[in-house]
Amino acid sequence: xxxxxxxxxxxxxxxxxxxxxxxxxxxxxxxxxxxxxxxxxxxxxxxxxxxxxxxxxxxxxxxxxxxxxxxxxxxxxxxxxxxxxxxxxxxxxxxxxxxxxxxxxxxxxxxxxxxxxxxxxxxxxxxxxxxxxxxxxxxxxxxxxxxxxxxxxxxxxxxxxxxxx
Amino acid sequence: xxxxxxxxxxxxxxxxxxxxxxxxxxxxxxxxxxxxxxxxxxxxxxxxxxxxxxxxxxxxxxxxxxxxxxxxxxxxxxxxxxxxxxxxxxxxxxxxxxxxxxxxxxxxxxxxxxxxxxxxxxxxxxxxxxxxxxxxxxxxxxxxxxxxxxxxxxxxxxxxxxxxx
Numbered sequence: 146x147x148x149x150x151x152x153x154x155x156x157x158x159x160x161x162x163x164x165x166x167x168x169x170x171x172x173x174x175x176x177x178x179x180x181x182x183x184x185x186x187x188x189x190x191x192x193x194x195x196x197x198x199x200x201x202x203x204x205x206x207x208x209x210x211x212x213x214x215x216x217x218x219x220x221x222x223x224x225x226x227x228x229x230x231x232x233x234x235x236x237x238x239x240x241x242x243x244x245x246x247x248x249x250x251x252x253x254x255x256x257x258x259x260x261x262x263x264x265x266x267x268x269x270x271x272x273x274x275x276x277x278x279x280x281x282x283x284x285x286x287x288x289x290x291x292x293x294x295x296x297x298x299x300x301x302x303x304x305x306x307x308x309x310x
Numbered sequence: 311x312x313x314x315x316x317x318x319x320x321x322x323x324x325x326x327x328x329x330x331x332x333x334x335x336x337x338x339x340x341x342x343x344x345x346x347x348x349x350x351x352x353x354x355x356x357x358x359x360x361x362x363x364x365x366x367x368x369x370x371x372x373x374x375x376x377x378x379x380x381x382x383x384x385x386x387x388x389x390x391x392x393x394x395x396x397x398x399x400x401x402x403x404x405x406x407x408x409x410x411x412x413x414x415x416x417x418x419x420x421x422x423x424x425x426x427x428x429x430x431x432x433x434x435x436x437x438x439x440x441x442x443x444x445x446x447x448x449x450x451x452x453x454x455x456x457x458x459x460x461x462x463x464x465x466x467x468x469x470x471x472x473x474x475x
Contacts, residue, residue, distance in 0.1 A: 279448075287443075
């Protein structure tokens with residue numbers, strides 16, 4: 146079922162996703178899908194949550210700058226994948242707050258882990274809100290709302306602005 | 311037709327938007343809608359473009375900081391409107407790059423006008439890319455991907471981080 150959704154979402158020619166369409170693609174009865182998920186929004190949120198859980202390992206390079214540069218690089222690579230991007234857009238489109246939460250996934254918790262490790266080293270890192278605004282937000286915005294590339298130089302520059310020397 | 315789309319999109323109980331559903335709501339034949347727009351993605355992009363054109367006046371307060379604070383405040387108010395937010399999410403969901411462009415709307419051009427006016431005053435403002443990352447991105451990210459409020463204190467803090475004293 147998850148693969149049927151991902152294939153349908155990745156197919157740009159496919160205009161609107163409905164439970165009967167997904168069921169047909171997966172070769173099951175629509176009633177089976179309705180029983181398990183109820184709505185397209187539930188189904189998409191579930192697929193996106195699975196897709197985003199455990200996909201990025203929280204880096205441990207020994208410094209906050211190193212960790213954030215690595216993290217931003219990995220997240221950029223992940224969001225640039227056309228199938229991931231199509232899934233994020235579709236989930237945002239149908240899911241309301243539930244879909245939005247699925248797209249944020251573990252990101253906040255992963256960033257908090259990086260900041261917490263820096264505090265444990267006796268440092269004074271930026272807040273989670275500030276780090277979200279300076280790193281997560283531009284990565285998601287550029288991937289979802291623009292067709293500009295998420296280059297390694299650009300992700301490094303985001304970290305430099307957050308952590309001036 | 312535009313109102314039918316906005317009402318349907320704002321109704322959370324409505325799971326998937328299709329041309330026949332929009333046509334029925336607007337009281338016209340589906341073939342009429344297909345002839346004009348072709349796909350739900352085209353229709354949504356059109357509604358979003360109309361909704362976002364001319365909705366925010368570029369401020370002219372006499373200083374870059376004043377202009378950006380006013381602009382961020384206005385954009386936050388706009389994005390917080392539940393109907394606007396539902397429309398942005400639905401357009402991103404179906405529209406691919408065309409939908410994304412409709413959601414960005416005039417934002418880049420408006421920011422460029424603010425920065426250009428500052429250069430004309432003989433100042434050296436940040437680049438458009440940097441301003442997009444520091445202002446537009448967190449505003450869109452917080453509105454679309456989280457349920458955190460877009461408060462005036464927070465939008466002012468975004469400008470302060472972009473323009474340190």
